[in-house]
Amino acid sequence: xxxxxxxxxxxxxxxxxxxxxxxxxxxxxxxxxxxxxxxxxxxxxxxxxxxxxxxxxxxxxxxxxxxxxxxxxxxxxxxxxxxxxxxxxxxxxxxxxxxxxxxxxxxxxxxxxxxxxxxxxxxxxxxxxxxxxxxxxxxxxxxxxxxxxxxxxxxxxxxxxxxxxxxxxxxxxxxxxxxxxxxxxxxxxxxxxxxxxxxxx
Amino acid sequence: xxxxxxxxxxxxxxxxxxxxxxxxxxxxxxxxxxxxxxxxxxxxxxxxxxxxxxxxxxxxxxxxxxxxxxxxxxxxxxxxxxxxxxxxxxxxxxxxxxxxxxxxxxxxxxxxxxxxxxxxxxxxxxxxxxxxxxxxxxxxxxxxxxxxxxxxxxxxxxxxxxxxxxxxxxxxxxxxxxxxxxxxxxxxxxxxxxxxxxxxxxxxxxxxxxxxxxxxxxxxxxxxxxxxxxxxxxxxxxxxxxxxxxxxxxxxxxxxxxxxxxxxxxxxxxxxxxxxxxxxxxxxxxxxxxxxxxxxxxxxxxxxxxxxxxxxxxxxxxxxxxxxxxxxxxxxxxxxxxxxxxxxxxxxxxxxxxxxxxxxxxxxxxxxxxxxxxxxxxxxxxxxxxxxxxxxxxxxxxxxxxxxxxxxxxxxxxxxxxxxxxxxxxxxxxxxxxxxxxxxxxxxxxxxxxxxxxxxxxxxxxxxxxxxxxxxxxxxxxxxxxxxxxxxxxxxxxxxxxxxxxxxxxxxxxxxxxxxxxxxxxxxxxxxxxxxxxxxxxxxxxxxxxxxxxxxxxxxxxxxxxxxxxxxxxxxxxxxxxxxxxxxxxxxxxxxxxxxxxxxxxxxxxxxxxxxxxxxxxxxxxxxxxxxxxxxxxxxxxxxxxxxxxxxxxxxxxxxxxxxxxxxxxxxxxxxxxxxxxxxxxxxxxx
Numbered sequence: 001x002x003x004x005x006x007x008x009x010x011x012x013x014x015x016x017x018x019x020x021x022x023x024x025x026x027x028x029x030x031x032x033x034x035x036x037x038x039x040x041x042x043x044x045x046x047x048x049x050x051x052x053x054x055x056x057x058x059x060x061x062x063x064x065x066x067x068x069x070x071x072x073x074x075x076x077x078x079x080x081x082x083x084x085x086x087x088x089x090x091x092x093x094x095x096x097x098x099x100x101x102x103x104x105x106x107x108x109x110x111x112x113x114x115x116x117x118x119x120x121x122x123x124x125x126x127x128x129x130x131x132x133x134x135x136x137x138x139x140x141x142x143x144x145x146x147x148x149x150x151x152x153x154x155x156x157x158x159x160x161x162x163x164x165x166x167x168x169x170x171x172x173x174x175x176x177x178x179x180x181x182x183x184x185x186x187x188x189x190x191x192x193x194x195x196x197x198x199x200x201x
Numbered sequence: 202x203x204x205x206x207x208x209x210x211x212x213x214x215x216x217x218x219x220x221x222x223x224x225x226x227x228x229x230x231x232x233x234x235x236x237x238x239x240x241x242x243x244x245x246x247x248x249x250x251x252x253x254x255x256x257x258x259x260x261x262x263x264x265x266x267x268x269x270x271x272x273x274x275x276x277x278x279x280x281x282x283x284x285x286x287x288x289x290x291x292x293x294x295x296x297x298x299x300x301x302x303x304x305x306x307x308x309x310x311x312x313x314x315x316x317x318x319x320x321x322x323x324x325x326x327x328x329x330x331x332x333x334x335x336x337x338x339x340x341x342x343x344x345x346x347x348x349x350x351x352x353x354x355x356x357x358x359x360x361x362x363x364x365x366x367x368x369x370x371x372x373x374x375x376x377x378x379x380x381x382x383x384x385x386x387x388x389x390x391x392x393x394x395x396x397x398x399x400x401x402x403x404x405x406x407x408x409x410x411x412x413x414x415x416x417x418x419x420x421x422x423x424x425x426x427x428x429x430x431x432x433x434x435x436x437x438x439x440x441x442x443x444x445x446x447x448x449x450x451x452x453x454x455x456x457x458x459x460x461x462x463x464x465x466x467x468x469x470x471x472x473x474x475x476x477x478x479x480x481x482x483x484x485x486x487x488x489x490x491x492x493x494x495x496x497x498x499x500x501x502x503x504x505x506x507x508x509x510x511x512x513x514x515x516x517x518x519x520x521x522x523x524x525x526x527x528x529x530x531x532x533x534x535x536x537x538x539x540x541x542x543x544x545x546x547x548x549x550x551x552x553x554x555x556x557x558x559x560x561x562x563x564x565x566x567x568x569x570x571x572x573x574x575x576x577x578x579x580x581x582x583x584x585x586x587x588x589x590x591x592x593x594x595x596x597x598x599x600x601x602x603x604x605x606x607x608x609x610x611x612x613x614x615x616x617x618x619x620x621x622x623x624x625x626x627x628x629x630x631x632x633x634x635x636x637x638x639x640x641x642x643x644x645x646x647x648x649x650x651x652x653x654x655x656x657x658x659x660x661x662x663x664x665x666x667x668x669x670x671x672x673x674x675x676x677x678x679x680x681x682x683x684x685x686x687x688x689x690x691x692x693x694x695x696x697x698x699x700x701x702x703x704x705x706x707x708x709x710x711x712x713x714x715x716x717x718x719x720x721x722x723x724x725x726x727x728x729x730x731x732x733x734x735x736x737x738x739x740x741x742x743x744x745x746x747x748x749x750x751x752x753x754x755x756x757x758x759x760x761x762x763x764x765x766x767x768x769x770x771x772x773x774x775x776x777x778x779x780x781x782x783x784x785x786x787x788x789x790x791x792x793x794x795x796x797x798x799x800x801x802x803x804x805x806x807x808x809x810x811x812x813x814x815x816x817x818x819x820x821x822x823x824x825x826x827x828x829x830x831x832x833x834x835x836x837x838x839x840x841x842x843x844x845x846x847x848x849x850x851x852x853x854x855x856x857x858x859x860x861x862x863x864x865x866x867x868x869x870x871x872x873x874x875x876x877x878x879x880x881x882x883x884x885x886x887x888x
Contacts, residue, residue: 111844112786114314141847144314189786192314196783199315200756 003041003060015040016194017057017072019161020049029161030072033190034059035183059187061172061180068172068180070187076164080145083165086117089137093120093169096133100124110136113192114144115166123174132177135169136188144197162193213268221261228255239725243324247727259298266290282881286874292867299859307773308837309782309852310756316783318810319775320854321755327774328355328364328736328749331759333489333766338759342774343369343734361740362767368735372723375731375750377478377714379494380460381452386425388450389493389711396452399428402437405449413708414501419465424449435461439469443565446500456717460710464500467562468695472496482714482758489765491713492758498708519551534591535686545585546578553582561684562694567613567652568606569684571677583676586683598663599682600674602656619651630658656688716760718750734771738762778854780832781808785817787839787848801839803850820852831857 012033019029026049034040041058043049049056055071077083090107094100105122115138123132140148140163151159168188170177177184211217228249236245249255270287273280307320331338341356341364355364380386385393386408394408408425412418422445428434431451438449442463451459460472479494525532532540536554543550557579561569575583588596606613609626613619620638623631634654642650674682687693723730732751737744745762749771759768785804792799802821808814809828818826826834837851857864 109844111847112313112788114312114847116844116846141312141314143312144847147315192785197312197315199312199317 003039012036013038015057019056019074019158019164020052020076025157027158027161028194029074029158030056030166031190031192031194032072032187034187037061038187061176061183063176066173066176068170068176068184070168070170070184072191073167073169074161074164075167076160078160080142080149083139083145084137086137086139089135089167090118090120093133093135094122097122097124097126097131098128110138111141112189114141114197115139115191116141119188123177126171130174131171132174133169133171134177134181134184134188135167136191138166138168138191140165140197147198147200158195162195162197166191209268210272212264213270213272214265217261218265218269221258221265224258228258241724241726241728243727244725256298256301259294259301263291263294263298266294282874282877284874285870286878289867289869289871289874292863292870294867296857296859296864296867299863300857303859304831304855304857305776306853306855307776309834309854310754310849311782311784311852312849313784313786313847316781316806318777318779318781320778321773321775323773325774326351326732326734326751327772328734329755329759329770329772329775330356330358330362330364331768332360332362333768338768340772340775355736362763363739365737365739366734367737367746370718370720370733370735372721372730373718373733373750374721375716375718375733376456376476378456378717379458379474379479379714380450380712381425381427381456381458382715383717386450386452387712389713391423394423394425394450396425396427396450399426399430399434402428402430402433405434405437405441413710414706419446421445422447424451426451427453429453431457431459435459435471439463442467448498460496462498462500462708464498466694467565468500470498470500479714483711486765488759488768489761491761491765493711493713496710498710500708501706518554522551533690533692534595535683535690535692538586538588538591538686539582539683541590542582542586546581548578548582553579557582557680557683558694567610567649568603568688569681571603571681573677573680575676575680579680580676583679583683586676586679588682593668594663595660595686596682597666597668598660599685600669600678601663601666602659602685603678603681605655605659613648613652613655619648619655623651623655628655630662634658653688653691656685659685660689716748716750718748732771736769738767738769740766778832778856779810779830780828781810782806782834782852783808784850787850789839789842798842801836803836803839803852805834805852807834829861831860833857 013036015032015034016028017030017032018026020026039060039062041060043054043057047054052073052075055073057072059070061068061070075084087107094105100122101124104124105120107121108119110117110119117136117138120133120135120137123130125131126133139145145163148159148163168191170184170188172180232245232249235248236242239245266287270284270291273283276284305320305322307322309317309320311317326343327340328343329338329340339358343351343355343366346352351366351369353366355366357363380388381396382393384396386396387393388411391411392409397406397408399405405424405426407422409423410420411423412420422442424438424447426434426449428451431453434451435449438447438461441447446465447463449459449461451461455476457476458474460474462470464470474494481495483493483495485491485493522532531537539554539557540550543553556576557569560573560576560579564570564573588599609622612622620631620635623634628634634651637654638651641654718733720733731753733748734751735746735748737746739745740763743763747760747762747769749760749769752770752772755770755772755775757770759770761767762769783806785806787803788801789798790800790802791797800821802819804817804819805826807816807818807826807828820826820834820836822836833855835853835855837853839848839850841848
């Protein structure tokens, strides 16, 4: 992965993020805003991203005592039935903690930029450290998914990436996460598709 | 010449101005009363502000002011304030007239993530036509002629489609007919069945029989019934379906339809389609081949032998028990008692448990009836059953529960309202039963919750009841007592079967949906009316009449015509505007620590299509976005207000083409003229 700091001149930096290499091509699919101090880490140009465990892109918030890593994944599907339900992702995130108290978990519905899903916030023991996870599991609204299911051949690969489920997951030391929580929420909620989703006339 | 001069002076004179002012006053009074009495702005507007007479009055004002100014000819310097005032008035009136003829107001519906440059013009009628293979649809407005009637010819398109208006009805109600279509019930692939009014709930008329799936699949009894006592009829169908699976299509007088099925093993399944229509539809070929509603019944259509079914459940029970043993999980009390009895009788516990559950389920009773004979092996098991190892009150509770259900069980199981039965029987713990039931089943739709709570109550209060000796009980009584305990623990064939995975080859039924209209008398509140048009669509030698109800939002279903070559929808007229608007996010902002809305906001990206220039903006309740050429974007509504799904907003788009170069400058000129007039008069007075 190659990392580079965001543009120092802007209060907010606008990033475009490419999808996965489904047909050996990676198209810019998503757009997101970050504060200028965040460091962006992209996969190397020759690295294949067909493995969905690899993030599309990572952002790092550094301070003298540690770092917060924010990873963006997507999971493309061919039919609406293949989509992973957001609650399944949330359950998976819960299980990643070594120990976590139910009182330190909150799951709230989220809907923005045409996506709907869940926002997970949990603090607990993760690999021996008191860690907070802020994570979003997002699926396109069904009507949008249907609109993106019918595409001409030249648009099929792009539309497949556009209708993919998305996760945004920030992991870091609990005290540090508390400090940057607002920025991370703003960052996640600025996430959107670059191309507009077509609508029925 | 004299007449012309007189007319000119009259039109520019004070008398004409007074007539105009008086007429407008009458219009305003009439408009106020009409709107107040009908509660309808549209109704009032149709007779006042939107009438051609009112437009004529505006023109009258324009002419009066123009002639009043030109009457001063030749102009002198002293006329300047007067002329400027009149020029201002003419500019304002000109702006109003231009807006009246060339401005528009409509709504734009946007969903987060998508955009549009199309607005729906309020209170207009049009037929939206989409041709097969084309993504874009065309709007053909219904136009009125001089007499105020709609032109019969709506459109004659280049592709040969001719649309004609045959009839327009001011108000209809519309519902989607699904399984019940007027006099018949229809399941695709079967003959239509006549709908029968239920007169006697005890005797339901069979509409037919059908076998779904292969030849050795069970035959189903089919009912097509019309009644307002849906739940009672469903109960009766369930009773009749003890031996044969049954499927009933039940429609009530509100056209709500229930599809009610009792499977081969007594499992009940139901689908309800209410006023809002089905939750989802199948669109064949994107709607060009019509729409259907589907029901996926969780009953296998492949040969569902009882033995194989029981084997599935037995395997499931066995695997669960083995898993519990491996993991060292303790069995629930009733299972533990039964297991010990099996061990004493030296029979296989899972096999016997399955046999017992299947026999019990076949009786259809809440508890295992003592009168039902037991097969030899089960007889041996229950002969070896002892209750001494567990809390003695449990056996007492079970025995008293049998006494209770022996007295009122039949009434409880057959009545729609078991609480009423208990009230009549003066059940002493009714209050707590009601309280718990209201928490578990707030709508009171599941009578078995009451039965389960009642069973649990009997066991909970066993310590206060006189003890009975269970050792002398015959095996049948042990079987019945165990069923009490199992019910208290929620163990029954139906609960185990319901937990089972979905059948591999479920029974899938489909039926076409069609709109049904009922003509109603129109309300004075025009906004509440739903007009309907009957159209004749023709192309080449093919013609077809079809009725369409008005879709105010223009987002509903389009209906196929001419063998699916076109889709049509009756909706407001639409126009393209030169701005493309994309909705990024919409949100409701609440007061701190409350769900009360403080503000609604929407982030938009507005692109001027001609120049490609893009601007990001946020509109909110009191924050309108306005373009340089007179388009205004108001946020009208957001739904839903929470974050449960992608939000939709309605943006009101208003265009006043002359606002910046005529109306607003006119107001400034008018103000200057009035001020000058005032100052000059004051000066004259002083002199």
